[in-house]
Amino acid sequence: MFICRYDKLSKFSANFGLKYVTLIGLTFCMRFIVKKIPIIAFSLLLTIFLLQGCKAQSTDFEPVYPPKREFRAVWIATVDNIDWPSSKNLVPDEQRNEFSALLDFHKRVGMNAVFVQVRAAGDAFYAKSSEPWSEWLTGQQGRRPEPMWDPMEFMIHESHRRGLEFHAWLNLNRLVHKSSKSISSDNISRLHPDWILSYDGYKLFNFGIPEVRQFITEIAVNVAKNYDVDGIHFDDYFYPYAVAGQVIYDDATFRQYGRGFTNKNDWRRNNVDLLVKQIHEALMQVNPKIKFGISPCGVWRNKGTDSEGSKTYGALASYDDLFADSRKWVREGWVDYIAPQVYFSSKFGKVPYRNLVDWWTENCYGRHFYVGVGAYRVGGKEKDTQWANPTELPNQVRYSRENEAEGTIFFSSRSLKNNNLGFVDSLRTDLFRYPALVPTMSWKDAIPPLTPKSLKATLLNNGLELFWEKPDPATDGETATYYVIYRFDPSEKPSAHDPRKILGMAYEGEKFVDTTIQVGKRYVYYITAVDRLHNEGRPIGPLKVEVFDQKLQRF
Structure with a gap:
C-alpha cells in the first residue's frame, strides 16, 4: 500500500x-x-x-490503448485428425490447401502464432526424423507421402510468410495411441520394448531409463537443428493420467535407476525434471534463441495439499498425479514460457478460472505465462452450464489480459472454426481487432534492429506503395525479420504504443502497399524493423504525403 x-x-x-x-x-x-x-x-x-x-x-493520464504486445495462438492437433489433415486419405495437394486455409483463417481472427502437433504418437509429420511417418498423415504408419514432400518445411514457410510464429508441438510420452490402426516395424516400441510402459491401451516411454530421456532429447534437438521453428513445445502428457484398475509397472526401473530415492513418486518427478532440464540445455547449445515451452495440467498443487498451491480444491494436480513439477521448471528457468491448461469456467467451484490465472501470474518467475483456454468447451454438452454463456470465453481473455498474462493459446483449431456461440466473432471484431506483436524475451535477446533506410513512396493503380532499404546489422549481427508500418493523420501525435495506428506488417521484403488511401488526403508514415525475437527498433520517418488523382506530393 x-x-x-x-x-x-x-x-x-x-x-x-x-x-x-x-x-x-x-x-x-x-x-x-x-x-x-x-x-x-x-x-x-x-x-x-x-x-x-x-x-x-x-x-x-496516459490514454488506454489495446495491447501492443500479446501472444495470440492456437493449437493445431493432428492426432486422430482432430484439426489437420481432415482425414488420413488426402493427397499432398489437398493437405497443403487445407493447411494454408487454416492459417488464413487464424490470421483473420488475429492470431500471431500456431502450435502444430508434429509428433503425435511415436511418429512424425516431417521428413528428417528417425521415427516413422504418421498414419494420420499418410493412412499407414511408416508409409511415406506420395508424391514425396516435407510437411513441416511447408508449414513453417507458410506460417512465417503470414507473420505467424511456428512452434513444433511434440508429444513426449506416447509411442502407440490406443486409437492407432497401424504400428510400423520401426516404431520405437518394437525396436526397444524394454523402454516401454503399457498403460490403458497405450505404449508409453519409461522416463526412469536414461537412454529414454536421451532419445527424447535427440528428437527435440533434431527438429531444432533441421527446421526453422520458432519454438519447441510439449503438452501435458508426462506420466499417465490415472485410470482405475491400471498400474504403472516401473518397479524394476526404480530398483535399477533409483539414484538413492526412497520414495517412488519423488523419483518419478525427478525423472521428468532431468528430462526437461536436459532438453533445455541441449536446445540452448543448438540455438540459444529458440523458445522452449510446456503446456502442463492447469493445477500445480491444490491449496489443501500445499500452502503454496492455488486456491483450487480436489482438482487433479500435475505435481501429485502426473509427477510433473511444472512450477519448478519456470522457477529454474528451464522453460521460456509456461502455458497451463486452464480449461475451467469462471464459476466452476473446485477450480475457478480466475484463481488459477491469479496463481500462475504470481508463480511464473519472470518467464512468460500464456493461458491455455478450453475453447472446445464453449457451447458443448458440459455439466458446467457456464460454458453456455457466450461471454465466458471473451471474459476469460479480458481477465488474463487485466492480470498481466502475456497471452492466450486456444485449444483447438477446430473449435475456433466452429465458432460456437460466436466467441470467435468477439475475438476478431473486438479483443483481437488490432494487431499485436509477440512479446519479447529479454533473457534471449534484448538488442533491437537498427532503423530501415531510404523510405520512399510511389502511387500505383491499387494504392500507395512504400519501399525502403533493409537496416544494417545490429551489434548482435541481426537485421530485420519483418517491418511494422504505422500511419497517422497530420493532426495526430505519433505514438509507437498505439496498435490502432499499425497499418500493417511486411513479412516478405522491404515494401508495403497501402490500399486504403483516398484522393485529397494527407498521410504520415513511419516504419520500424523487428527482429526474430520481436525486438522493435527506432522508426524511419516521417514520410508525409498528399494524394492527388495522378500523383503524390510531399508536404
Missing part, C-alpha cells in the same frame, strides 16, 4: 512543484514531531490530498 502511495506522491510532486511537497512534509512533521494529529486523521488528510491531486491531473 505504501508503494502505491509513494508512486502517486512522486508523480504528484513532479507535476505540481515543490511547494506542495513541502506542504506534505509539514504534515509529516505535525504527525511525528508535534503529535497533535492522530494516525487515522493523518492518513485521511494525506489520502484526500493525493486524491485531489490525481483528480486535478486526470487529463494528463
Whole structure:
C-alpha cells in the first residue's frame, strides 16, 4: 500500500512543484514531531490530498490503448485428425490447401502464432526424423507421402510468410495411441520394448531409463537443428493420467535407476525434471534463441495439499498425479514460457478460472505465462452450464489480459472454426481487432534492429506503395525479420504504443502497399524493423504525403 502511495506522491510532486511537497512534509512533521494529529486523521488528510491531486491531473493520464504486445495462438492437433489433415486419405495437394486455409483463417481472427502437433504418437509429420511417418498423415504408419514432400518445411514457410510464429508441438510420452490402426516395424516400441510402459491401451516411454530421456532429447534437438521453428513445445502428457484398475509397472526401473530415492513418486518427478532440464540445455547449445515451452495440467498443487498451491480444491494436480513439477521448471528457468491448461469456467467451484490465472501470474518467475483456454468447451454438452454463456470465453481473455498474462493459446483449431456461440466473432471484431506483436524475451535477446533506410513512396493503380532499404546489422549481427508500418493523420501525435495506428506488417521484403488511401488526403508514415525475437527498433520517418488523382506530393 505504501508503494502505491509513494508512486502517486512522486508523480504528484513532479507535476505540481515543490511547494506542495513541502506542504506534505509539514504534515509529516505535525504527525511525528508535534503529535497533535492522530494516525487515522493523518492518513485521511494525506489520502484526500493525493486524491485531489490525481483528480486535478486526470487529463494528463496516459490514454488506454489495446495491447501492443500479446501472444495470440492456437493449437493445431493432428492426432486422430482432430484439426489437420481432415482425414488420413488426402493427397499432398489437398493437405497443403487445407493447411494454408487454416492459417488464413487464424490470421483473420488475429492470431500471431500456431502450435502444430508434429509428433503425435511415436511418429512424425516431417521428413528428417528417425521415427516413422504418421498414419494420420499418410493412412499407414511408416508409409511415406506420395508424391514425396516435407510437411513441416511447408508449414513453417507458410506460417512465417503470414507473420505467424511456428512452434513444433511434440508429444513426449506416447509411442502407440490406443486409437492407432497401424504400428510400423520401426516404431520405437518394437525396436526397444524394454523402454516401454503399457498403460490403458497405450505404449508409453519409461522416463526412469536414461537412454529414454536421451532419445527424447535427440528428437527435440533434431527438429531444432533441421527446421526453422520458432519454438519447441510439449503438452501435458508426462506420466499417465490415472485410470482405475491400471498400474504403472516401473518397479524394476526404480530398483535399477533409483539414484538413492526412497520414495517412488519423488523419483518419478525427478525423472521428468532431468528430462526437461536436459532438453533445455541441449536446445540452448543448438540455438540459444529458440523458445522452449510446456503446456502442463492447469493445477500445480491444490491449496489443501500445499500452502503454496492455488486456491483450487480436489482438482487433479500435475505435481501429485502426473509427477510433473511444472512450477519448478519456470522457477529454474528451464522453460521460456509456461502455458497451463486452464480449461475451467469462471464459476466452476473446485477450480475457478480466475484463481488459477491469479496463481500462475504470481508463480511464473519472470518467464512468460500464456493461458491455455478450453475453447472446445464453449457451447458443448458440459455439466458446467457456464460454458453456455457466450461471454465466458471473451471474459476469460479480458481477465488474463487485466492480470498481466502475456497471452492466450486456444485449444483447438477446430473449435475456433466452429465458432460456437460466436466467441470467435468477439475475438476478431473486438479483443483481437488490432494487431499485436509477440512479446519479447529479454533473457534471449534484448538488442533491437537498427532503423530501415531510404523510405520512399510511389502511387500505383491499387494504392500507395512504400519501399525502403533493409537496416544494417545490429551489434548482435541481426537485421530485420519483418517491418511494422504505422500511419497517422497530420493532426495526430505519433505514438509507437498505439496498435490502432499499425497499418500493417511486411513479412516478405522491404515494401508495403497501402490500399486504403483516398484522393485529397494527407498521410504520415513511419516504419520500424523487428527482429526474430520481436525486438522493435527506432522508426524511419516521417514520410508525409498528399494524394492527388495522378500523383503524390510531399508536404
